[in-house]
Amino acid sequence: MGHCIFCKIASGQIPSTIVHDEGGIVAFRDLNPQAPTHVLIIPSQHIGSLNETEDALLLGRLMLAARAIAEKEGIAKDGYRIVNNCGASGGQTVAHFHLHLLGGRPMSWPPG
Numbered sequence: 001m002g003h004c005i006f007c008k009i010a011s012g013q014i015p016s017t018i019v020h021d022e023g024g025i026v027a028f029r030d031l032n033p034q035a036p037t038h039v040l041i042i043p044s045q046h047i048g049s050l051n052e053t054e055d056a057l058l059l060g061r062l063m064l065a066a067r068a069i070a071e072k073e074g075i076a077k078d079g080y081r082i083v084n085n086c087g088a089s090g091g092q093t094v095a096h097f098h099l100h101l102l103g104g105r106p107m108s109w110p111p112g
């Protein structure tokens with residue numbers, strides 16, 4: 001996916017602050033953070049959205065990576081939020097599957 005910004009981040013073509021890179025999963029800090037900790041967790045291989053994969057093992061590993069990063073970031077005990085925006089109405093703006101890991105402040109509900 002030559003035009004995909006998250007593919008370029010995963011391959012190092014676009015600089016980012018990488019916090020995790022292991023077993024085909026890359027995590028980096030969001031450019032426009034919405035919380036003191038805001039990390040994006042992606043598969044290094046291109047998947048457009050949750051609608052485009054049946055890979056349960058990879059999806060589970062992405063969740064566990066998010067949990068491990070929450071622990072490493074020191075937000076696990078207080079709690080955190082994991083978000084996946086899927087498609088236009090879900091608020092997805094980058095068409096490469098990603099989990100948002102947000103923490104370091106209390107979260108409100110419902111989301112906007």
Ligand code: 5GP
Pocket residue numbers: 005014016017028029030031032033040084085091092093094095
């Ligand atoms: P979405 O709206 O698709 O769920 O989330 C996309 C996220 O990617 C947004 O939070 C946005 O700030 C972040 N983002 C967009 N472009 C870049 C970039 O080039 N680098 C980084 N680190 N984050 C980006």
Ligand code: ZN
Pocket residue numbers: 001004005006007008045046047095096
């Ligand atoms: Zn991509």
